[in-house]
Amino acid sequence: MSNLPVIIQGGMGIAVSNWELAKTVSMQGQLGVVSGTAIDNVMARRLQDGDKSGNTRRALAAFPNQEIVKKILEKYFIEGGKAADASYVMVPKITLEQKRDAQEILIVANFVEVWLAKEGHNGLVGINFLHKIQMTTAASVLGAMLAGVDYIIMGAGIPRELPKLIRSIAKLEIGSVPVDVIGGSAQLTTINPLDFVAAGTVIKKPKFLAIISVDVLGAYLARDEETRPDGFIIEHNSAGGHNAPPRGKWEFDANGEPIYGPKDIADIEKMKKLELPFWLAGTYGSPERVKDALAQGAAGVQVGTLFAISNHSGFSDKTRKQLHEKLKSNNLEVKTDVLASPTSFPIKIAKLDG
Numbered sequence: 001m002s003n004l005p006v007i008i009q010g011g012m013g014i015a016v017s018n019w020e021l022a023k024t025v026s027m028q029g030q031l032g033v034v035s036g037t038a039i040d041n042v043m044a045r046r047l048q049d050g051d052k053s054g055n056t057r058r059a060l061a062a063f064p065n066q067e068i069v070k071k072i073l074e075k076y077f078i079e080g081g082k083a084a085d086a087s088y089v090m091v092p093k094i095t096l097e098q099k100r101d102a103q104e105i106l107i108v109a110n111f112v113e114v115w116l117a118k119e120g121h122n123g124l125v126g127i128n129f130l131h132k133i134q135m136t137t138a139a140s141v142l143g144a145m146l147a148g149v150d151y152i153i154m155g156a157g158i159p160r161e162l163p164k165l166i167r168s169i170a171k172l173e174i175g176s177v178p179v180d181v182i183g184g185s186a187q188l189t190t191i192n193p194l195d196f197v198a199a200g201t202v203i204k205k206p207k208f209l210a211i212i213s214v215d216v217l218g219a220y221l222a223r224d225e226e227t228r229p230d231g232f233i234i235e236h237n238s239a240g241g242h243n244a245p246p247r248g249k250w251e252f253d254a255n256g257e258p259i260y261g262p263k264d265i266a267d268i269e270k271m272k273k274l275e276l277p278f279w280l281a282g283t284y285g286s287p288e289r290v291k292d293a294l295a296q297g298a299a300g301v302q303v304g305t306l307f308a309i310s311n312h313s314g315f316s317d318k319t320r321k322q323l324h325e326k327l328k329s330n331n332l333e334v335k336t337d338v339l340a341s342p343t344s345f346p347i348k349i350a351k352l353d354g
Contacts, residue, residue: 004277004299004300005029005030005031005124005299005300006030006290006294006299006300006301007025007030007031007290007300007301007302007303008030008031008033008126008153008209008233008279008281008300008301008302008303009021009022009025009030009031009032009033009302009303009304009307010033010128010240010241010281010302010303010304010307010308011033011034011035011036011126011127011128011153012035012128012240012241012304012307012308012313013035013037013241013308013314014035014037014038014039014041014042015035015039015042015314016035016308016313016314016315017033017034017035017128017307017308017313017314018034018035018113018313018314019034019113019114019116019117020116020117020312021034021307021310021312021313021314022034022117022125022126023116023117023118023119023121023123023125024312025307026117026118026121026123026124026125027121027123028123029123030123030124031124031125031126031150031151032117032123032124032125032126033125033126033127033128033151033153034113034114034117034125034126034127034128035127035128036110036113036127036128036129036140036144037128037129037130037133039106039109039110039113039140040091040105040106040109040136041090041091042109042113043056043076043105043108043109043112043113044076044088044089044090044091044105044109045088047072047073047076047077047078048076048077048078048081048082048088048089049078049081049082050078050079050080050081050082051077052081055116056112056116057073057077058116059111059112059115059116059119060072060073060108060112062115063108063111063112063146064146064197064198064201065196065197065198068104068107068108068196069108071101071104072104072105072108075089076089091105092105094106094135094136094139095135096135096179096187096189098135098139098189100195102139103139103191103196104196106136106139106140106143107139107140107142107143107146107196108143109143110127110139110140110141110142110143110144110147111143111144111146111147112147113127113144113147114127114143114144114147114148114149115147115148118147118148118149124150124151125149125150125151126149126150126151126152126153126206126209127140127144127149127151127152127153128153128154128155129141129152129153129154130154130155130156130157130242130343131154131155131156131157131158131159132156132157132343132344132345133343134177134178134179134180134189135177135179135189137162137165137177137189138165138175138176138177138189138190138191139191141162141165141166141169141175141191142169142175142191142193142196144206145166145169145170145203145204145205145206146197146201146203148204149206150206150207151206151207151208151209152166152206152207152208152209153208153209153210153211153233154208154209154210154211155210155211155212155233155235155242156211156242156343156345158217158220158221159208159210159221159229160221160226160227161176161177161178161227162208162210162229163208163225163226163227163228163229164226164227165177166205166206166208167205169191169193169203170203170204170205172193172194172197172199172201172203173193174190174191174192175190175191175193176188176189176190176191177189177190207230207231208229208230209229209230209231209232209233209279210229210231210232210233211232211233211235211281212232212233212234212235212244212266213234213235213236213237213243213244213264213266214244214247214263214264214265214266214267215266215267215268215270215271218232218234218266218270218271218274218276218278219270219274222274222276228276229276230276230277231276231277231278231279231299232271232274232276232277232278232279233278233279233280233281233302234266234268234271234278234279234280234281234298235281235282235302236265236266236280236281236282236283237260237264237282237336237346238282238283239281239282239283239302239304239348240304240305240308240348241304241347241348242341242343242345242346242347243336243345243346243347243348244264244345244346245258245338245345245346246258246259246260246261246263246264247263247264248263250338252338255335256335256338257335257336257337257338258336258338258346268296268297268298272297277298277299278298278299279293279298279299279300279301279302280293280296280298280300280301280302281301281302281303281304284301284302284303285301285303285304285305285306289301309323309324309327319352322352322353323350323352326350326352332350332351333350333351334348334349334350334351335348335349335351336348336349337349
């Protein structure tokens with residue numbers, strides 16, 4: 001892999017890591033990353049708010065199947081925006097027996113977010129998905145790939161099926177993702193690109209980076225071509241967003257936070273032996289820490305917090321101001337919460353007023 005980015009912007013939160021932030025980072029020569037989580041709802045709400053900038057509809061005009069676009073605009077777009085007291089029209093729920101309209105809006109929404117992030121420059125753009133949200137993965141990956149996404153990044157689980165899914169979609173073949181079922185065997189969700197775009201459509205194959213916490217998982221994924229990613233992001237448990245749970249029996253400190261130990265730290269020397277590039281994440285957001293990562297043999301670092309509190313992220317001005325003030329006064333309280341995320345993974349929570 002040549003021309004690797006040194007800085008990967010973390011794909012944070014629903015619409016926090018949006019196309020504007022990713023585009024800004026990408027235009028600086030690094031890897032800007034959009035969040036693919038709940039992006040169907042995000043696009044539907046932008047349209048119902050009137051799409052006053054016209055950005056969403058401009059991207060929709062570039063989608064290769066305008067019949068699908070027409071249906072989406074008819075259902076969700078409101079000229080001038082909905083009334084303030086009116087409820088949003090919800091997108092269809094994605095289920096194991098996936099309905100066409102649910103797949104369509106997932107495909108189109110992921111296309112739109114990546115297309116806008118890539119518009120007008122030649123920089124690299126990635127998209128971040130959560131492995132735990134398995135039912136949306138196949139349609140979401142197709143949408144991002146139709147927009148020419150350069151990197152697909154996935155954490156919050158063991159993304160062993162992603163390399164094969166990406167290869168299948170790039171060849172316009174049916175791709176599948178197993179969905180884990182509690183108390184039963186995994187069920188397959190499938191996507192056929194030719195159900196949505198014409199034969200002969202050219203789809204670029206992006207790089208795939210798996211987010212891991214320990215070298216054992218890296219070795220497991222790398223040992224087989226079917227599951228081998230193009231590289232890894234190694235997240236220390238100090239990283240923002242979701243964290244891998246501690247290995248072994250869970251223990252908690254006085255604040256109710258999980259206790260991590262030596263087994264939860266990746267062995268960098270073992271990672272080097274896999275001969276795949278890796279980026280380090282978790283408190284690497286400073287020039288000194290970037291130099292440290294490079295000295296350890298990493299291709300670079302993934303940074304989240306600095307980008308999340310930047311003016312280009314999707315945080316509201318009120319939230320951003322509170323974060324800035326608490327950081328400046330060294331008064332920001334951040335907790336690793338084991339109950340807050342529906343993924344059941346520990347997640348970082350910053351305490352703000354209200």
